[in-house]
Amino acid sequence: MITTLLYSLTGLILFGMGFFTLIxxxxxxxxxxxxxxxxxxxxxxxVATAYIPLGQGxxxxxxxxMVLTGIVVSVSVTALAxxxxxxxxxxxxITLLKGTKQSEDIKETGA
Amino acid sequence: xxxxxxxxxxIIAPVILPLIAGLLCFLFNRKIFIIALxxxxxxxxxxxxxxxxxxxxxxxxSYIGGWQPxxxxxxxxxxxxxxxxxxxxxxxxxxxxxxxxxxxxxxxDPVRAFRHQRQQRYFWPLWMLLLTGLNGLFxxxxxxxxxxxxxxxxxxxASLAALSGKPASQRASFRxxxxxxxxxxxxLLGIVFLYRTCGVLDLTLLRNLAGNESGMGAALALLxxxxxxxxxxxxxxxxxxxxxANALAPVSVILSALVVKASFYxxxxxxxxxxxxxVTMPALNFMGTLGAIAILWGAIQAMRQHRLKLMVAYSxxxxxxxxxxxxPLSRITEGAEVWSIVIFMALTHACAKxxxxxxxxxxxxxxxxxxxxxxxxxxxxxxVTVFAYGIAGVSLMGLPPSGAFIAKWMLLSxxxxxxxxxxxxxxxxxxxxxxxxxxxxxxxxxxxxxxDVLDTPEPLSPLLEWPALILALISLFLGLFAxxxxxxxxxxxxxxxxxxxxxxx
Numbered sequence: 001m002i003t004t005l006l007y008s009l010t011g012l013i014l015f016g017m018g019f020f021t022l023i024x025x026x027x028x029x030x031x032x033x034x035x036x037x038x039x040x041x042x043x044x045x046x047v048a049t050a051y052i053p054l055g056q057g058x059x060x061x062x063x064x065x066m067v068l069t070g071i072v073v074s075v076s077v078t079a080l081a082x083x084x085x086x087x088x089x090x091x092x093x094i095t096l097l098k099g100t101k102q103s104e105d106i107k108e109t110g111a
Numbered sequence: 112x113x114x115x116x117x118x119x120x121x122i123i124a125p126v127i128l129p130l131i132a133g134l135l136c137f138l139f140n141r142k143i144f145i146i147a148l149x150x151x152x153x154x155x156x157x158x159x160x161x162x163x164x165x166x167x168x169x170x171x172x173s174y175i176g177g178w179q180p181x182x183x184x185x186x187x188x189x190x191x192x193x194x195x196x197x198x199x200x201x202x203x204x205x206x207x208x209x210x211x212x213x214x215x216x217x218x219x220d221p222v223r224a225f226r227h228q229r230q231q232r233y234f235w236p237l238w239m240l241l242l243t244g245l246n247g248l249f250x251x252x253x254x255x256x257x258x259x260x261x262x263x264x265x266x267x268x269a270s271l272a273a274l275s276g277k278p279a280s281q282r283a284s285f286r287x288x289x290x291x292x293x294x295x296x297x298x299l300l301g302i303v304f305l306y307r308t309c310g311v312l313d314l315t316l317l318r319n320l321a322g323n324e325s326g327m328g329a330a331l332a333l334l335x336x337x338x339x340x341x342x343x344x345x346x347x348x349x350x351x352x353x354x355x356a357n358a359l360a361p362v363s364v365i366l367s368a369l370v371v372k373a374s375f376y377x378x379x380x381x382x383x384x385x386x387x388x389x390v391t392m393p394a395l396n397f398m399g400t401l402g403a404i405a406i407l408w409g410a411i412q413a414m415r416q417h418r419l420k421l422m423v424a425y426s427x428x429x430x431x432x433x434x435x436x437x438x439p440l441s442r443i444t445e446g447a448e449v450w451s452i453v454i455f456m457a458l459t460h461a462c463a464k465x466x467x468x469x470x471x472x473x474x475x476x477x478x479x480x481x482x483x484x485x486x487x488x489x490x491x492x493x494x495v496t497v498f499a500y501g502i503a504g505v506s507l508m509g510l511p512p513s514g515a516f517i518a519k520w521m522l523l524s525x526x527x528x529x530x531x532x533x534x535x536x537x538x539x540x541x542x543x544x545x546x547x548x549x550x551x552x553x554x555x556x557x558x559x560x561x562x563d564v565l566d567t568p569e570p571l572s573p574l575l576e577w578p579a580l581i582l583a584l585i586s587l588f589l590g591l592f593a594x595x596x597x598x599x600x601x602x603x604x605x606x607x608x609x610x611x612x613x614x615x616x
Contacts, residue, residue, distance in 0.1 A: 015300065022293065028285065035292050042299050049307050062182070063306065066255055070299065073262045077292055080266055084273055084285040091278035 007048035014041030028085035032078060039074045043067045119173040121164065122186045124157045125196060125246040133239030143235045144211050150239060151207040154246070155200040162193050165602050172252070180313035185252035187315075190600040194454050195249045195376055198461045201585065202368050203242055205578040209469050210234060210361035212574025216476055230274050230359060237274075241267040241365065248373050252314045257377060258299055261341070265291035268370050271362045272354050280357035287354040294340035294374075301333030318385055331386045338381075341374035344435060345405035348428045352412075355424040360472020363420065367427045368465040372457050375434055379453055383441065395439040402435025403537040410544035414551065419471045419481035422548060423464070429541065430460045430507065433518070436534055440525040448525070450600055452518045455589070458596065459506050459514035462586035466503035469579035470496045473571055483551070487558035495576040497556045502583035504549030509542050514589030 018038030022031055050063040132150030136143045164171065170189045178184070214231040218224045244263035251257050269288035273281050302312075308326030309317055321327060343351040355366050382390055382398075409429025416422040433456050441449040473496045474489055475481045490497045506513035519538055526534040589596075 015296075019293075022289070031289055035289060035296070038293075038296050042296055042303060045300070045303050049303060062312070063303075066302075066306075069255070069259060073259070077262065077266060077288070080270065081285070081288055081292070084269070084281060084288060087273070087281045088278070088285050091281060 004048045004051050008045045011041040011044035011048065014038070014044065016041075028088060032081045032085060035081070036074065036078060039070065043070055046070070117164065117168045119171040121157065121161060122171055122173040122188055122250055123175070125154055125161070125200075126186070126243055126250065128153050128157065129239045129242040129246065133236045133243060136236035136239055140232075143232075144207075144214075147235045147239060148207050148211070151200075151204045151242075154242065155204050158193070158196045158200040161188055162197065162599060164188075165190070165193055165599065170602065180253070180316055181311045184256050185313055185315070186250045187252040188250065190602045191376075191380070191450060191454060192249045194458065194596055194599055195372065196246060198372070198458050199242070199245050199249070199369055202364075202461050202465050202582065205465060205469075205582045206238070206361055206364050206368075208574050209364065209472075209578045210238070212572045212578075213359070213361050213472065213476070216572060216575065226276060230276070233274060234271070234359070234361065237267045237271050238361075238365065241271065241370070245369055245373055249376065253312050254302055254305065254314060254317065255312045258295060258302060261295050261298065261374070261377075264370060264373055265295060265341070268366055272358045272366065274362060275357060275359045277357060279353065283350070283353035283357050286350050290340055290350045294337045296337070297333050297340070298337030301330045301335075301337060304330035304333060314385065321385060322388065327386065327389050331381070331389065334381055335378060338374045338378040342371050342378060342431060343428060344401050344431060345408050345428065346401075348405065348409070348431075351428060352421055352424040355427065356418065356420040360468065360475065363424070363472065364465040364468040367424065367468055368461040371427065371431060372461060375431070375457070379434075382438070383449065392439070392442065395441065398435050399437075399439035399534065402432040402438070403534070405429060405432030405435065406537055406541035407432075407544070410541055410548060413548040414544065417483055419474060419483055419486070419552060420468070422483065422552065423467050423471050426467070426507065426545070426548065427460075427464060429545065430456075430464070432541070433515075433522070433538070436522060436538065439531065440522060440529065440534065442529070448521060451597055452521045454596060454600060455514040455518040455521075455593070459518070459586045459589055462582045462589070463503040463506035463513075463515075466499050466579045466583035466586065467507070469575070469582070470500035470503065473575045473579070476575065477571060483555055486552065486555040487560040490556045491559075493571065493576065495580055496571070497553075499576070499579035499583045500556070501553055502580070502587050504545075504553065506583065506586040506589075508545045508549060512590035513587050514593070515586075517590050517593055 015038050018034045018036070018041060021034035022038070025031065025034070046063045046067045050060045129150050132146050135146050139146065161171075165188055170187065172185060172187045174180070174183045174185055176183065214227060214234070216227075218227060241264060244260045244267060248257060248260040248264065251260060265288070269284050269291060272284035272287055304326050305317065306312060308324050308330065309320045311317055311320065340347045351371075355363050358366060406429050409425050409427070409432060413422050413425035413429060416425060434453055437449055437452045437456070440452075471481060473493060474486065477489070477493055477496075478486070506515055509515040509519040519542065522538055523535055526532065526538075
């Protein structure tokens, strides 16, 4: 029980850290990584959930199936986000990998 | 055989058809439009058939692969789901025709013409995948499957939004993708809480199990925040106007008319079916207040815009607010009435807003810009489009006999009945502001430009003008055919009886 709780709390903390980074940093790559960290946090909680309902030694397979689906989704979304970030970089001279200072102008440009 | 007329297996068709069409679109290089049009038509016919089936045999339930819940995934039909499907099918058919006209519009500039060709290459498969996601979402009866369809919608919508290739649209769609991801991850976390509390994922089982446990509140909060982000309710609307306004015209139509409705539909079902026992009056009032702010803020922003497409996008922010104002009024009305308010509002908005975005897109193609102050002379050259814009505007304001009029009428009468007069003020002001922003553009259409008359290189194809007009007319006359949707709505939504047993005044 304690282990499950520990894993779940870690997952929640990861989720929170990812969320914080996503909001605070304007750099596209950081944002993509932040979303991935958030996703990992949720998956960790799900994996921990697998122990709960049946208890002693038994494992509920449903959360595992959910995590697998989630990972597939997360991989494809990350790929799409990276492509979009590259496009944004091409069209608006933002450096993707150097320090974050140059990327300040990515904020609201709207229309 | 499996496929009798009363067989539940037909439910799978609206999901499978666009999926197959989308995959076929990737395979072929030419004539993709034919595949997409065939799929959109078939989708429409199947939805009509499902409605007929619902009226004759009652709600259906299909277990994919024969696996029963709690392990298997359920697809189910009932009144609200089928009405949303019908909305998607009609708007989808219109968008498919409009997109055909849009992409076959001849452009003299070779660079732009080449870009047009490439955009078309990707538009059709992505649009078909988006349709798959939407249909799947409306039919799905499994909370995790809903997450998958949400992601499918988010991914294809963000890719569609990036299609136009302008820097502004790419930035907007990148942000759109991140927001939609944030929304679905929050939703997923909500599912985890729900699963921990109840141990099942099937919506029907959940409804039977769900009680007042402590995990339920957290789950509701997380699910709601995730879906609100995707629905773009003020103050979470910031991503919507740039993403919708910078996309290609057919894409703007899809995003504004259908995609935001999908997440709203889920949110509404959760609040009024699954979580009805734990939803409290302050929570409903909170949603209503956000909706009221959205109505006013969106309308004020819409009035201040200098570009037509941005104006229409902000109008979406405003119109979405009405859907949420229905929340606090649910306690005094019967459950079915909330459903009809929301469904009428959503149907009208889907048709009217797609007509409006189509008109804006045609004007953009015609003039090469959409600055509101330079729209003079359009009425003479694009009479059908301007007429469609006007009719759509009338529906958005909620004048009779549009569907929005019925919805607003029910909203007003229930706020009087419950002596919550402040909602009346908001709804009235919102309609008035809508009138101002619609007419501000309308009056520009009628201005006769001084000096030379616009030299128009190409007359627009009828496919660019008529779908807009037909959709606008549907939204306008929806009010006259009100009994039909209400009749469909009343069929077998088993949840309705459960809404607020012993509702308090």
